[in-house]
Amino acid sequence: MEYVLVLCIGCIAGIVTGLIGASGVMVVVPAFIILGYTTSDAIGASLFIDTIASLVVAWTYYQNKNLNLKQGIWITIGSVSGAQIGSFISPFIPEVGLSSAFSIFLVITAVLFWFRGAKVGVPNLNGNDANPQQSRILKLLRSNVIVSSLLLGILVGIISGLFGAGGGVMILLILVFVMQYSMHEGIGTSTLIMAFTAASGTIGHAITSNLPLKASIFGAIGTVIGGRFAAKLANKVNEKVLSKVMGGVFVALAVIMLATTGINN
Structure with a gap:
């Protein structure tokens, strides 16, 4: 029964990955953790599952000509290296601290998705931003x-490596804001980079x-089915509504994790 649930x-x-290019870590x-796995084991499993999901989704975007790794290669190199660092640090963080930190990570992600849903579209990259400080930061990057x-x-x-996320949302923001990718190309490319990052983190967790x-x-088998199906439907989804719904889901998951941590302690 447990593996059916997995x-x-x-x-x-x-x-989740197929529709919005986000890591399934949430x-x-x-x-x-609810099924009884430790936080470190759950993160390791998440990275493994994330690797497979990202490859399936990236392949689907590639078939639709929405993948461009040429400029994103440097992010890939950096993220693969960083994932090893995070994976080796993760087991040394106390279980409660890791769970609480992950809950905070979920809340931050929820906020990003909510505002992404409230302001859908390709960001203004012409240097005419209402926020001059933001423009200076982007120009510096x-x-x-x-x-x-x-x-x-x-x-x-x-x-x-720390939280078991492939970093899809963060990579997407870098590609769109810094490297000026279109949104669809950004999602396709970020999922491929996410696959490399998650694979690196998986190796680190396997070693530890x-x-x-x-x-x-078993989770990876499920993600192949869900990821392939969702990626094909991605262009038909109302991104604004979906982002807000996912933001609410992430907050709910964060609350559940904090409650679970409190009960276990």
Whole structure:
């Protein structure tokens, strides 16, 4: 029965990745913890499942000519390196601290999705921003794209290794705001980069024995089904409504995780 539930969890995670290019970590980690896995094991499983989901979704976007890794390669290099750092740090963080930190991560992600839903569209990149300070920051980041991409990639990778996220949302923001990708191309490319990042984190967790392999495989099977189906429907989804709904779901998951941590302690 447990593995049937894991299969369903993987399917839902794949749908999340396929529809909005986000990591399935928001679904996998809380669900695995509720099933009785430790936070570190749940994160390891999430990274494994995320790797498969991202590859399936990226392939679908590639078939629709919405993938461009040429400029995103530097983010990939940085994120793969950072994921190793995060994966080795993760087991040394106390269980309660890791769960609480992950809950905060969920809330932050929820806010990003909510405002993304409230303000859908390609951002203004012409330097006429209402916020001059934001424009200066963007210009600074674009002044040396390689260095900026490497540093931002390392940061994304560390967060990925710590919390089990492939970093899809953060990578998407870098591609769209810094590298000026279109939204569809940004989603397709970010999911492929996310696959490399998650794979790196998975290896790190496997080395530290925080990877429940059997459960991860069942979850990965589910994510292939959900990810492929959802990616094909991605262009038909109302992004504004979906983003707000997902924001609410992430907040609910954060509350559940905090409540679960409190009960277990």
